[in-house]
Amino acid sequence: MRLNPQQIQEFDREGYLFFPGLFTREEIKVLTDEVPRLYAQGRPENVREKDSDAVRTNFAAHMYSYPFAKLARHPRMVEPIMQLFGEELYMHQFKINGKMAFDGDVWQWHQDYGTWKNDDLMPEARAMNVAIFLDEVNEFNGPLMLIPGSHKLGVIEIRKLVERGGIVAPKGPPGSMILFHSCLVHASTSNLSPWNRVSVYLSLCAVSNHIRRFKRPGYIAHRDFTPLKCLPDDCLLEHYDVPLPWRDGTPSEELQGKLKAA
Amino acid sequence: MRLNPQQIQEFDREGYLFFPGLFTREEIKVLTDEVPRLYAQGRPENVREKDSDAVRTNFAAHMYSYPFAKLARHPRMVEPIMQLFGEELYMHQFKINGKMAFDGDVWQWHQDYGTWKNDDLMPEARAMNVAIFLDEVNEFNGPLMLIPGSHKLGVIEIRKLVERGGIVAPKGPPGSMILFHSCLVHASTSNLSPWNRVSVYLSLCAVSNHIRRFKRPGYIAHRDFTPLKCLPDDCLLEHYDVPLPWRDGTPSEELQGKLKAA
Numbered sequence: 001m002r003l004n005p006q007q008i009q010e011f012d013r014e015g016y017l018f019f020p021g022l023f024t025r026e027e028i029k030v031l032t033d034e035v036p037r038l039y040a041q042g043r044p045e046n047v048r049e050k051d052s053d054a055v056r057t058n059f060a061a062h063m064y065s066y067p068f069a070k071l072a073r074h075p076r077m078v079e080p081i082m083q084l085f086g087e088e089l090y091m092h093q094f095k096i097n098g099k100m101a102f103d104g105d106v107w108q109w110h111q112d113y114g115t116w117k118n119d120d121l122m123p124e125a126r127a128m129n130v131a132i133f134l135d136e137v138n139e140f141n142g143p144l145m146l147i148p149g150s151h152k153l154g155v156i157e158i159r160k161l162v163e164r165g166g167i168v169a170p171k172g173p174p175g176s177m178i179l180f181h182s183c184l185v186h187a188s189t190s191n192l193s194p195w196n197r198v199s200v201y202l203s204l205c206a207v208s209n210h211i212r213r214f215k216r217p218g219y220i221a222h223r224d225f226t227p228l229k230c231l232p233d234d235c236l237l238e239h240y241d242v243p244l245p246w247r248d249g250t251p252s253e254e255l256q257g258k259l260k261a262a
Numbered sequence: 263m264r265l266n267p268q269q270i271q272e273f274d275r276e277g278y279l280f281f282p283g284l285f286t287r288e289e290i291k292v293l294t295d296e297v298p299r300l301y302a303q304g305r306p307e308n309v310r311e312k313d314s315d316a317v318r319t320n321f322a323a324h325m326y327s328y329p330f331a332k333l334a335r336h337p338r339m340v341e342p343i344m345q346l347f348g349e350e351l352y353m354h355q356f357k358i359n360g361k362m363a364f365d366g367d368v369w370q371w372h373q374d375y376g377t378w379k380n381d382d383l384m385p386e387a388r389a390m391n392v393a394i395f396l397d398e399v400n401e402f403n404g405p406l407m408l409i410p411g412s413h414k415l416g417v418i419e420i421r422k423l424v425e426r427g428g429i430v431a432p433k434g435p436p437g438s439m440i441l442f443h444s445c446l447v448h449a450s451t452s453n454l455s456p457w458n459r460v461s462v463y464l465s466l467c468a469v470s471n472h473i474r475r476f477k478r479p480g481y482i483a484h485r486d487f488t489p490l491k492c493l494p495d496d497c498l499l500e501h502y503d504v505p506l507p508w509r510d511g512t513p514s515e516e517l518q519g520k521l522k523a524a
Contacts, residue, residue, distance in 0.1 A: 102420075106452055139401050140429050145454070158364070159456040167402050167455060189451045190368055192407070193429060194421040 023175035104191030218254030277413035285437035366453030480516030
């Protein structure tokens with residue numbers, strides 16, 4: 001999958017690209033079938049909502065879940081980002097955000113690169129955010145809201161950013177994908193609807209731009225900068241061997257922060 | 263203003279009617295200009311958001327604010343409800359809900375008549391909810407969500423109600439009005455946008471259906487069952503005398519609940 005020149009221009013100008021229905025229902029089913037099993041685990045990678053047992057975020061499933069390990073290497077996701085950055089990528093962060101029916105709570109406006117710079121000492125904003133919808137996203141189940149163009153403006157009051165760029169909330173069927181710049185300001189409201197809105201959020205970083213500090217646990221900000229090797233396009237439906245190094249548990253050194261990189 | 267037979271049928275079937283732009287910008291300005299003054303007051307009628315000083319609800323402004331006292335008697339609002347109930351009305355509850363930019367929090371799914379029946383001993387669901395938009399309502403500033411048809415189904419799981427009726431969120435310019443049945447299930451999400459979403463919520467009760475218990479303070483559930491007298495249609499722009507009995511403060515007996523009606 002290659003982006004055309006119009007898409008590259010659009011990404012530069014708006015800070016995001018939306019691909020409705022990029023993955024098929026059959027491919028997405030392989031992933032959604034796995035989610036309840038992941039959310040039921042007592043692993044430290046499951047972070048729950050403050051007022052309920054619903055999972056808010058599951059971290060690093062690509063390290064211990066076979067279908068998500070394949071998703072992490074999917075060419076429809078990885079190749080356009082390699083094209084934009086012009087180099088190989090590693091997985092900086094991997095989350096499955098629940099935003100479950102009735103329980104899914106707000107994510108306030110933020111830019112991801114702020115944290116990556118301050119906590120992880122990531123040198124530049126050369127890491128891409130990816131959202132892949134596992135459920136349909138509609139106006140009622142807490143869609144991701146983006147402020148177009150806000151990736152170019154540094155730290156400005158939200159009110160001013162919105163005056164300039166408005167707000168968009170891409171909606172679409174399961175299997176839709178958003179690529180968005182790590183400086184793009186985004187948020188999402190609570191989900192009061194009876195429809196889950198599970199999405200996978202992946203952050204792929206240019207290898208040369210790897211983080212310089214391991215202050216956060218390794219399952220939140222990954223420390224393995226090995227380039228991702230793409231699998232074939234049919235990888236979600238066919239069998240391919242992928243490493244699952246944390247299948248039997250997360251190594252204890254990955255559960256803590258350290259102030260110096262290894 | 264009279265409802266036509268199609269509107270009456272629609273209200274019966276869906277449980278609500280929407281009138282986009284029913285009041286003019288000029289009329290609404292008279293009201294919005296008054297809101298900051300009301301919200302700034304230290305009155306017990308101002309209830310603030312749990313995490314900020316933003317006002318979540320202001321109660322009973324029609325008892326101490328001249329423009330809102332006129333709104334409470336506006337024929338474009340009162341007459342269609344009199345037509346539907348076939349009798350005179352009194353004001354059971356009067357709220358200006360802030361849902362302010364960035365701070366406006368969630369209102370969970372509920373039916374108003376549940377509280378009115380249990381707390382206030384209102385005999386039947388013969389009271390009408392009215393929402394009047396003082397700001398534009400859009401998909402981002404926490405619009406009121408309604409489950410069409412849910413007023414007919416008693417106490418049922420939200421998931422089932424939504425499967426049957428879906429969810430609607432009427433959007434429109436300032437001055438729009440929604441009439442909705444006191445058994446209609448409704449909610450609204452938080453407002454993360456930079457746009458306020460101030461709305462007036464009025465509940466007008468058929469006089470014969472007045473409440474039988476004064477358990478809640480009088481400024482929340484009114485105890486004066488005198489029929490509302492409509493003012494002329496131009497009342498928001500022209501001067502008319504209206505009573506403002508709480509202008510100099512809320513009577514102490516209205517601040518507390520009592521278990522017996524007067």
